[in-house]
Amino acid sequence: MYRPRWSHVLSYSVLLAGALVFVYPFLWMVAASFKPEAEIPSFGLVPSRPSLESYRIVFDRVPIGRSFLNSLLVALSVTASVLVFGSMVGYGLSRLSFKARGLLFGVLLFTMMVPFQLTLIPTYVLMVKFRWVDTYLALIVPGTVSAFGIFLFRQFFMSIPQDLIDAARIDGCGELSILFRIIWPLSKPAMVTVGILTFMASWNDVLWPMVVIREPKLMTMPQAVALFAVGGRAELLGPKLAAAVLLALPIISAYIFFQRHFVESMARTGLKG
Amino acid sequence: MRRGTVGYLLCLPYIVHFLVFMAYPLGFSLVLVFHKWDIVSPMKWVGLANFIRLASDSLFFRALYNTFIFLAIHIPLQIAVALFFAELLNRKLRLIGLFRAAYFVPVVVSGVVVTILWQQLYADTGVLNKLLAKLGLGRVPWLTSPSWAMPSIAIMATWKNVGLYIVMFLAGLQGIPRELYEAAELDGASKFQQFFHITLPMLNPVVVLVLVLSTIGGFSLFIEPYIMTGGGPLNSTLSAVLYIYKQAFYFYRMGYAATLGFVFALIIFLVVALQRRFVEREVYV
Numbered sequence: 001m002y003r004p005r006w007s008h009v010l011s012y013s014v015l016l017a018g019a020l021v022f023v024y025p026f027l028w029m030v031a032a033s034f035k036p037e038a039e040i041p042s043f044g045l046v047p048s049r050p051s052l053e054s055y056r057i058v059f060d061r062v063p064i065g066r067s068f069l070n071s072l073l074v075a076l077s078v079t080a081s082v083l084v085f086g087s088m089v090g091y092g093l094s095r096l097s098f099k100a101r102g103l104l105f106g107v108l109l110f111t112m113m114v115p116f117q118l119t120l121i122p123t124y125v126l127m128v129k130f131r132w133v134d135t136y137l138a139l140i141v142p143g144t145v146s147a148f149g150i151f152l153f154r155q156f157f158m159s160i161p162q163d164l165i166d167a168a169r170i171d172g173c174g175e176l177s178i179l180f181r182i183i184w185p186l187s188k189p190a191m192v193t194v195g196i197l198t199f200m201a202s203w204n205d206v207l208w209p210m211v212v213i214r215e216p217k218l219m220t221m222p223q224a225v226a227l228f229a230v231g232g233r234a235e236l237l238g239p240k241l242a243a244a245v246l247l248a249l250p251i252i253s254a255y256i257f258f259q260r261h262f263v264e265s266m267a268r269t270g271l272k273g
Numbered sequence: 274m275r276r277g278t279v280g281y282l283l284c285l286p287y288i289v290h291f292l293v294f295m296a297y298p299l300g301f302s303l304v305l306v307f308h309k310w311d312i313v314s315p316m317k318w319v320g321l322a323n324f325i326r327l328a329s330d331s332l333f334f335r336a337l338y339n340t341f342i343f344l345a346i347h348i349p350l351q352i353a354v355a356l357f358f359a360e361l362l363n364r365k366l367r368l369i370g371l372f373r374a375a376y377f378v379p380v381v382v383s384g385v386v387v388t389i390l391w392q393q394l395y396a397d398t399g400v401l402n403k404l405l406a407k408l409g410l411g412r413v414p415w416l417t418s419p420s421w422a423m424p425s426i427a428i429m430a431t432w433k434n435v436g437l438y439i440v441m442f443l444a445g446l447q448g449i450p451r452e453l454y455e456a457a458e459l460d461g462a463s464k465f466q467q468f469f470h471i472t473l474p475m476l477n478p479v480v481v482l483v484l485v486l487s488t489i490g491g492f493s494l495f496i497e498p499y500i501m502t503g504g505g506p507l508n509s510t511l512s513a514v515l516y517i518y519k520q521a522f523y524f525y526r527m528g529y530a531a532t533l534g535f536v537f538a539l540i541i542f543l544v545v546a547l548q549r550r551f552v553e554r555e556v557y558v
Contacts, residue, residue, distance in 0.1 A: 008366065011361055012366070014361060015358075015361055015362070015366075015372045018358055018361075018372070018376060019375040019376065021432075022376050022432070022436065025394065026378060026379075026390070029393075032393070040393065041400060041403060042403075043403070043404075085287070089283060089284050089287040091283060092280045092281075096276055096280035096283065097276070098280035098281055100281070104287070104288070107291065108287070111291065111295050114538070115489070115492070115537070115538040115542070116493070117537045118298075118299065118302055118534050118538035119294075119295065119534075120517065121517070121527055121530045121534055122297070122298035122301040122531060123298045125301065125312070126293070126294075126301070128312060142294050144286075144290065145287055145291075175279045179283075200381060203383070204382075204383040204384065206383070206384065207495050207496065207514065211522070222383050222496075225385050225389070226496060226499070229385070229500050230499065240389050240393075241389065241390070244389040244390060248383065251381055251383065252378070252381070252382065255378070259374050262377070262381055263377050263440055267444060
């Protein structure tokens, strides 16, 4: 028979309190976005008269639909290209031998350590020279290759048995078809990790869009919501929270479906060394 | 085609990307730091003027000081809270996955969302002050007092990131061999001694990781002060990146902004190197 132990009861109480601390504010935020303005500072989760007024104001003042599509376009293009290019380079660096391979890998490790503060302004200047400011190109192209993505693919590909690759070569497979037909299907964990990390970083990034985009039609969702939140409209608490809910919604839905993959992928960011 | 050639071809995307988006900006930053430039008119060579200006720029030192205040609160809090929950989650209990998932929610959500949310929690008549009032405590001027504003942002950042570090510490804890504790138990070591002489030393790699990632995070603060305080009150939340951003895009001083970026990057290198030098230990298993 199961007998509750006091230490267990205590552990669960603390764990539950912790869960409340991390999750309750989000529930409160969702509830507050449906509350009338005067009720927002209260703790409760149930609005006395739920209304969509806050959302109406957001849709009225912020091109939220357009910014959602912009973010989606940018995050999907960046993720797809990081997966394709990352696995190509990762394959080259792990499975093909050529003279500069060691040097390239060294360069890769070095670039992973360069703080972005150093390259931020010069990269902006580059965008100005390319005339890419206020275009999708500025949002997408600098993100198409990720050193960290390449690194993760390389590490993962090292663990694939050489026999498989040799067999494919004997059958006359080219290196690209080995990569896409044999390696890719075996690399789901690496694809999921790189995919989630890249998509999340791109979807949540706000500094770079604030640097290269001024035109409201091209703003990404975090940028549009951030600018709405600072825009000197301090009275509009409800609409600000509603905008935040809309911004959180896509990534939280993805998180609910792929929860375990999110946690494991993010935890892996630490295992670089 | 020879396999070596194929290797170069496969790596071509990286080589091109590296040359355009890493090598060129790195080289160009070395040009920018010696120039005065507003992007519109031609660049003007100023020698070391940007560095001399920086050496007497009180706002640069203010941003640096603010970052250290942030780190001084954020890092210990982060490590303590993450270790505490990781220890709890490491006991063989049910529903661990669910709790872990709950603590992780703020990690996946955009900093913009978290900042807007906490701006309301921190409001003078907001939820947190109401809670304090119920407990019989006074109001805290979370974002309106210069001495509270940066600590408030540090607390918020801890709340946002700690889920990730809980998971990392948990993985670290699960990697510690049980025999170590059993042997210590036999030798009569208390739980307290076990924690300080086995758990903490064995978790050294994770601690170093948390230190380094939090430090980089502190120097990368941008959207939090941008939305919450605009760097105020009295520049008390002006962060490194926010200051670079302001110099570049409010005043169009590209040369000076690049110089700030250059110096902040050096400081990050230095701080991380010092942390590794003094905290990192070999772990013997």
